[in-house]
Amino acid sequence: MKVREVKIGPLQLGGDAPVLIQSMTNTKTEDVKATLEQINALCEVGCDFVRVAVPSKDTIKAFKEIVKSAPCPIVADIHFDWRLAVEAIEAGASKVRVNPGNLGGLDKLREVARAASGRSAIRVGVNSGSIGRDYLAKIQSGEITKAEAMTRSAKDYVDFLYDSGFYDVVVSLKASDIPTTLSVNRTFRQICDSPLHLGITEAGTAFSGTIKSAVGLGVLLLEGIGETIRVSLTAPPTEEVKVAKEILKATGRRKMGPTIISCPTCGRTEIDLYTLATQVEKLTESIPEDITIAVMGCVVNGPGEAREADIGVAGGRGAGVIFVGGEIVEKVKEEDLFERFTVHLERLLQEKKQKDALK
Numbered sequence: 320m321k322v323r324e325v326k327i328g329p330l331q332l333g334g335d336a337p338v339l340i341q342s343m344t345n346t347k348t349e350d351v352k353a354t355l356e357q358i359n360a361l362c363e364v365g366c367d368f369v370r371v372a373v374p375s376k377d378t379i380k381a382f383k384e385i386v387k388s389a390p391c392p393i394v395a396d397i398h399f400d401w402r403l404a405v406e407a408i409e410a411g412a413s414k415v416r417v418n419p420g421n422l423g424g425l426d427k428l429r430e431v432a433r434a435a436s437g438r439s440a441i442r443v444g445v446n447s448g449s450i451g452r453d454y455l456a457k458i459q460s461g462e463i464t465k466a467e468a469m470t471r472s473a474k475d476y477v478d479f480l481y482d483s484g485f486y487d488v489v490v491s492l493k494a495s496d497i498p499t500t501l502s503v504n505r506t507f508r509q510i511c512d513s514p515l516h517l518g519i520t521e522a523g524t525a526f527s528g529t530i531k532s533a534v535g536l537g538v539l540l541l542e543g544i545g546e547t548i549r550v551s552l553t554a555p556p557t558e559e560v561k562v563a564k565e566i567l568k569a570t571g572r573r574k575m576g577p578t579i580i581s582c583p584t585c586g587r588t589e590i591d592l593y594t595l596a597t598q599v600e601k602l603t604e605s606i607p608e609d610i611t612i613a614v615m616g617c618v619v620n621g622p623g624e625a626r627e628a629d630i631g632v633a634g635g636r637g638a639g640v641i642f643v644g645g646e647i648v649e650k651v652k653e654e655d656l657f658e659r660f661t662v663h664l665e666r667l668l669q670e671k672k673q674k675d676a677l678k
C-alpha cells in the first residue's frame with residue numbers, strides 16, 4: 320500500500336522519504352537550557368526530530384521556548400489532557416503524540432485534530448491499554464486476538480480522524496514483545512495508509528535493548544514497513560540515535576554515514592585492532608558521507624576487505640597498510656597507523672566533496 324505523506328515541520332514522513340530517526344529528551348522540560356542542549360546533541364549525532372514531554376500546563380511556556388530555539392522539529396508528548404495537546408500545538412509543536420485511549424473520548428481527539436489542522440501532525444499511539452471496549456469483549460470471548468484488537472482500534476482512530484477531514488496522522492502500535500509488534504504492524508500496513516512509527520517499548524539497557532530493537536525493528540524495516548523509528552534504551556538518548564542509524568544502515572533503508580567493516584580478531588591478529596577500530600568509529604561517527612571503511616587485523620583476509628572498501632587498513636607485524644580506492648597508499652608503523660589513516664580519510668572526503676560539487 321502506498322504510504323501517505325505527512326509533514327513534520329519541514330520534514331517529509333512517509334511517501335518516498337527516507338526513514339526518519341527520532342528520540343526523546345529525558346531532561347525536565349522546565350529546564351529549557353538542559354533540554355535544548357540535549358536536543359542539539361541529538362541532532363549532532365543524526366536525530367531528525369525530537370519528542371519532549373509536556374506533562375502539565377506549567378511546562379507549556381518552556382515548551383514554547385524550546386520549539387523556538389531547537390534546530391529540528393519538536394514533538395509534544397501528551398497524556399490524559401487533550402487541552403495540553405491543543406496548547407502544545409499553539410506553542411509550535413510539529414507533531415503531538417497522543418494515546419486516544421486515555422484522552423477521554425473521541426470528541427477530545429476531534430478537538431485536538433481541529434487545533435492541529437494545517438499546523439501539526441498527530442501521532443496516534445495504540446498499546447494494549449487503548450483497545451476499545453467492544454474489542455475487549457471480543458478478546459475475552461476468544462473471537463479475536465489482542466493483536467487484532469490493537470490493529471482494529473488503531474484503524475478506527477485513523478478512520479475517525481480521516482472522516483473529520485484530518486489526514487496528517489502517524490500511527491504507532493506498541494507491544495513489549497517482538498512477535499506481537501511484528502504481527503500488529505504487518506496487519507496494519509495492509510489495511511491503512513498512515514505512516515508507521517516503529518518502536519519496541521521498554522526495550523531495555525543499551526546491550527539487550529539494542530539487540531531487541533535490531534531484531535524487532537530490523538525485520539519490519541527489511542519488509543519495507545516503518546517510516547520513522549525510535550529506539551528506546553535505558554541509556555543516554557544520543558545512544559538511541561546511534562543504534563537507530565546502524566539499524567537503518569544495516570537494513571538498507573537509509574544511507575547515512577560510514578559503514579565500518581572490522582574483523583573479530585583471531586590468533587593471526589598482528590596489531591591492537593580493538594583500539595584502532597574504536598578510534599576509527601569515534602573519528603567517523605558524525606561524518607555524513609556514505610563510505611565503507613575496513614579495519615582488519617592481518618595480511619591473510621585483511622588486504623581483500625581493505626581493497627574493496629573506500630578506505631581500509633590491514634595490519635601486519637607491528638605495522639599496517641592503508642588502502643584508498645583499492646590501492647595501497649602507504650605502509651606505516653603501528654604507532655602511526657591511526658594518525659596516517661586520519662590524514663588519508665580527510666583527503667578522501669575532500670576529494671569526494673569536490674567530485675560531488677561538479678555533478
Ligand code: SF4
Nearest residue numbers: 582584585588616617
Ligand atoms: S582478518 Fe586476519 S586477524 Fe582478522 S579475523 Fe580474519 S584472519 Fe584473523
